[in-house]
Amino acid sequence: MSQVRIAGAAAHFGRDLEWCLARIGKLxxxxxxxxxxxLVLPDAALGGYLADLRHPDPDALPPALDPDDPVFAKVxxxxxEMVVCVGYCEADGDGGRYxxxxCLHxxxxxxRHRKVHLPAGETAAYRAGDAFTAFDTPVGRLGMLIDYDKTFPESARSLALGGAQILACLSAWPASITNQAPRMSQDRQSRLFDLYDCARAAENQVVVVSSNQTGAMGGMRFLGQAKVVGPAGNILARTWAKAGLAVAELDVAAEIARARRVLSHLDERRPDAY
Structure with missing residues (x-):
């Protein structure tokens, strides 16, 4: 048995990189x-998210960072000795952005991961990535999803088939823009955010560590709701809507083995019938 503590963060991040680094240092x-x-930090923890998801201002986008930018050495x-996942806007070298x-140590x-699934507004600001790749870390084999990626079951399934035991889901996920609810608990996007975290964990029988931004940027309110979900789809720790850390301790390999002892979803798939 090898117990490990893992944490998902709910926190606000803006455009100022030095301020973001200080916030990351505190977390x-x-x-x-x-x-x-x-520790899984939110999407866009280095430089903040878009201020307007429907009509992004091309003159007010997050700072685009080269993959070898010195900020990554600082993180x-x-x-x-920890493993830290952090979201940012990546410059692709020819004027494009991702x-x-x-994931750093x-x-x-x-x-690294480039977000594959872009909601309508993001297509005006970002290019889409084209791969989901699991990789080894000191805490186990891990894969990353960003925001809308986790809406698509194939994203998490691709990582699980690649041997990922832990899915780090980094988000800057806002409350519903088109159907605002009087209370966050009644918000459609709030319910979906939790549903996707639990479903992706349960259907693949893996651990999901979900982070998210808090506060507001432009006209958007971010949900928070960072959490750690076990391979049975059970929430082990969560922050609700407030900033903070969701921390859970578990033996990742043992919990996955227990979840797959009788019903092993990955082994019992029937790809030829799909």
Missing amino acids: VGDARHAGAAL AALAG NAAA GDGVLG
Whole structure:
């Protein structure tokens, strides 16, 4: 048995990179104090998210970072012995941008992901990625999803088939823009956010660590609702709508083995019938 503590963060991030780094340093420190070996930060933690999802202002986009930007070495240094996943806007070298995430450790970058599924507004600001890749980390084999990626079961399933034991879901997920509810608990996007986290964990029998932004940017209110979900789809820890850390301790491999002991979803698929 090998118990590990993992944490998902709910926090607000804006355009100022130095301010974002300070906020990341505080969250890493809090996670380390809680004994966490893995911390999943929100999407766009380096530079903030779009201020308007329906009509993004091309002159007010997040700062586009090269993959070798010195800021990643700074985050890796903050991470030290921990594994930290962080979202950012990636420059692709020819004027394009991707909504991206990096997984870092004191030794450097362990893995990267470019968001594959873009909602309508994002297509005006970002290009779409084209792959889901699992990779090894000190806390186990891991894969990353960004925001809308987790709406599509194939995204998480691709990572699970690649051996991912933990899915890091980084989000800047707002409350419903078109059907606003008087209370966050009644919000359609709030319900979907939780539903997708639990469904992706249960259907693949893996651990999901879900982060999200809080606060507001432009006309959007972000949901928070960071959580850790077990391979049975059970929420082990959560932040609700407030900023903070959802921290859970578990033996990832043992919990996955227990969930798959009788019914192993990946093994019992029938791809020829789909």
